Amino acid sequence: MTSSSLFGPVRLGDLSLENRIFLPPLTRCRSSQPGDIPNALMADYYAQRTEAGFLITEGTQIEPRGQGYAWTSGIYSPEQIAGWKLITDAVHQKKRPIFAQLWHVGRVSHHLLQPGHQPPVAPSTVAATGVNVFIPTGPGTGKLVPPDTPRALTIPEIHDLVALYAQAARNALAAGFDGVEIHAANGYLINQFLSERANFRTDAYGGSLSNRLRFLREVVEAVSAVVSPDRMGVRFSPLFSTTTEERVYLGLLESNPAETYTAAVRVLAEAGIAYVSLAEADWDNAPDMPDSFRAAVRDIFPNRILCAGRYNLTRAQHVLGNGWADMIGFGRTFIANPDLPARLEHGWPLTPLDAATLYGGGAHGYTDYPFHNRDIQK
Structure with a gap:
């Protein structure tokens, strides 16, 4: 297979895609306030990037407690569902499929982002380290702060959360999405249950690897009852080594990451879902994912x-x-190059990213990046 295969068709579940390039989830914090509601500006942004064969939304919190950053969108209120419908309609006009990424941050949050200013929830009462969350300080302004120490979920609350994932999947279908991706990566709630670094429970949801996988398994089963497995994916972020301790939260580095994540992939294989997404470490000097692990996932x-x-x-x-x-x-190259697939295929130059405009704000650094040799498409 050559790099040209990137531009050829592929099937994903029961979907026929025109190329093998996808837009991954990218947090941009552009929702309308109050209410964390998706909007027409976001619809423009996604519609601009429909040269990808397949699009996945930024993480969208399944409930108010699932938010860890100001101005991220939810998918639990009627207003949010209507907002997302603007986006799915815009993408479908370009004849592309789009999935909603279902997100709960768990402990990676702050009491000012939580209902009633309560502590965030997590598998165990252990604070996330090496990461900051973004809290609002006024209209359009905010600051980075460390996350709060969470409180541990009770078993009935865990069961309620499983049901909330299923309801979020129903809401995604009501908003016109073609399917859903479950966010089990980057140190957020499902990743916290999975990780020996964040889950210190002594009940059925903690201890052994099988128990730590229980929440993932139950969420996948519940969402599969709403959305066909052919229209489902799950995202992981395996981390195999690190030289920068503050980056551990991204993948919650396990003592035996290959064992942990091959077991997690087996859960998905047994469920028959359409895809597993591997979010690889992407910072400067980040460790590469071992080819042996890639081959093991392919075998499973x-x-x-x-x-x-x-x-x-x-x-x-x-x-x-x-x-x-x-x-x-x-990801980042697609932010700055809305026609990225064509640029890659034809060897056209790439526009550099303006990192200062990644999070929050308006159209600048969001929908005003140029297309190659033509006007911006709205």
């Missing part, structure tokens, strides 16, 4: 494998050519 998981994180054509060719991935996501 029979459906599509999606990869994202610091990819260019050479890296895409490496994993596609070895059969370790079926689709490649491009």
Whole structure:
């Protein structure tokens, strides 16, 4: 397989896609306030990037407690569902499928973002370290602060959360999404249950790896009862080594990450879902995902494998050519280049990213990046 395969068609579940490039989840914090409501500006943003064969939304919190950053969108209120319908309609006009990423941050939050200013919830009473959350300080202004120490969920509350994931999937279908991705990566709630670094429970949801996988398994089963497995994915962020301690939260580095994550992938294989997405470490000097792990996931998981994180054509060719991935996501380069697939295919120059405009704000740094040799498409 050559890099040109990136631009050829592929099937994802029961969907036929025109190319193997996908837009991965990218937090941009542009929702309307109050209410964390998706809006027409966001619809423009997603519609601009429909040269991808497949799009996945930014993380959208399944309930108010699921928020860890100001101005991220939810998918639990009627107003939010209506807002997302603007986006799915805009993407469908370009004849592309789009999935909603269902998100709960768990302990990666602050009491000022929580209902009633209560502590965030998590598997155990252990604060996240090496990460900040973004809290509002006024209209359009905010600041980064450390997350609060969470309180541990009771078993009935865990069961309620499983039901909330299923309800969020129903809401996604009502908003016109073609399917859903469950966010089980980047140190957020499902990842916290999975990780020996965040889950110190002594009941059925903690201790052994099988118990730590229980919440993931129950969420996948509950969402599968709402959305066909052919229209489902799950995202993980395995981390195999780190030289920067503050980055551990991204993948919650396990003592045996290959064992932990191959077991997690087996849960998805047994459920028959359409894809597993691997979010690879993407900071400067980040460790590479071992090829042995890629091969192990390929042996376990029979459906599509999606990869994202610091990819260019050479890296895409490496994993596609070895059969370790079926689709490649491009994040920051897609932010700054709304016509990225065409630029990659034709070797056109890439527009640099304005990192200062990544989070919050309006159209600047969001929908005003240029298309190559043509006017901005609205």
